[in-house]
Amino acid sequence: MKCFMVMQGHTYQEEQEKGFIWAAKQDSSGMPSHSWERMMEVEKGDLIFHYVKGDIVAVSVATTGCEVAYRPSNPQNHALWNDPGYFVALDVHELDVPINIQTKLEEISPLLPNKYSPFQANGHGNQGYLYPCHEELSIKLLEIIADSNITKIEDEQLALAIGTVVETERNTLIPLLAEAESELKTKIRLEERTFHARMMPLWAHQCTICGIDLPIVLQATRAKPRKDCTKEERIDPYNGILLCANHAILYKKGYIAFDGQGKIHIAEEMSEENHKKFGIHRQIKIARMEQNKPYIKWHKRYLFIDK
Numbered sequence: 001m002k003c004f005m006v007m008q009g010h011t012y013q014e015e016q017e018k019g020f021i022w023a024a025k026q027d028s029s030g031m032p033s034h035s036w037e038r039m040m041e042v043e044k045g046d047l048i049f050h051y052v053k054g055d056i057v058a059v060s061v062a063t064t065g066c067e068v069a070y071r072p073s074n075p076q077n078h079a080l081w082n083d084p085g086y087f088v089a090l091d092v093h094e095l096d097v098p099i100n101i102q103t104k105l106e107e108i109s110p111l112l113p114n115k116y117s118p119f120q121a122n123g124h125g126n127q128g129y130l131y132p133c134h135e136e137l138s139i140k141l142l143e144i145i146a147d148s149n150i151t152k153i154e155d156e157q158l159a160l161a162i163g164t165v166v167e168t169e170r171n172t173l174i175p176l177l178a179e180a181e182s183e184l185k186t187k188i189r190l191e192e193r194t195f196h197a198r199m200m201p202l203w204a205h206q207c208t209i210c211g212i213d214l215p216i217v218l219q220a221t222r223a224k225p226r227k228d229c230t231k232e233e234r235i236d237p238y239n240g241i242l243l244c245a246n247h248a249i250l251y252k253k254g255y256i257a258f259d260g261q262g263k264i265h266i267a268e269e270m271s272e273e274n275h276k277k278f279g280i281h282r283q284i285k286i287a288r289m290e291q292n293k294p295y296i297k298w299h300k301r302y303l304f305i306d307k
């Protein structure tokens with residue numbers, strides 16, 4: 001199962017009522033758009049979050065894969081909408097309590113990818129129609145949706161006499177959220193296991209900075225974080241460095257980075273005193289492999305806090 005975010009605005013009402021999303025193949029000048037072409041990636045069973053004017057208002061499941069088809073209707077008589085485009089049929093579940101992205105920005109922004117993020121750093125939705133939504137961001141959104149919507153459902157159900165619970169839109173939301181979350185977490189767990197197993201031997205099972213080899217403190221630390229990876233990069237054993245917990249956190253937070261040659265760069269914010277306490281100094285050069293280069297350079301460019 002993959003997840004996506006559809007940015008709908010004024011088309012939401014009609015698309016929700018008829019249960020579909022649709023995008024033209026190209027704009028009026030004949031140019032394709034990444035956010036329209038992404039429709040082709042949608043498969044039956046995929047999960048879609050619906051974003052309308054600042055809020056996530058619904059969650060749906062694709063009941064078909066992407067098909068090339070005419071838009072079911074064209075109420076605004078839009079010229080581009082008269083030609084066949086990318087169509088996906090959906091089973092839409094509207095939320096009782098919409099999720100305002102601005103108010104949840106603190107939780108969401110660390111999970112936004114550098115590329116093809118549905119939201120800007122200030123929480124505003126980006127231009128475009130369909131965006132990918134990686135597993136960690138999707139799990140966070142599912143948790144926020146459940147927190148806001150399920151408590152209300154349970155309270156209402158408690159108030160109903162046993163046997164009178166009617167099959168409503170809300171009754172179907174709970175299993176949908178729970179199943180999606182569980183499936184995404186399983187997918188992450190399997191990928192993490194593969195990544196760890198492949199990368200540990202490349203670093204002789206020890207922290208490449210300090211040599212600590214106690215397994216419990218060793219962390220297979222990605223250079224390019226999961227949220228920014230392609231499917232292949234997530235399990236590429238060269239996308240990471242084996243570090244002890246202390247050095248791993250410095251690397252993840254961008255307080256240290258390594259250049260293409262493996263030479264360490266230490267953020268100004270770290271005092272000389274802390275260098276000593278962490279056992280680091282500017283002469284450190286890690287034994288990076290050629291295949292690590294693109295990843296550690298990406299990390300230095302985007303995550304090192306001293307630009």
Ligand SMILES: [Zn+2]
Pocket residue numbers: 207208209210211212243244245246247
């Ligand atoms: Zn270490």
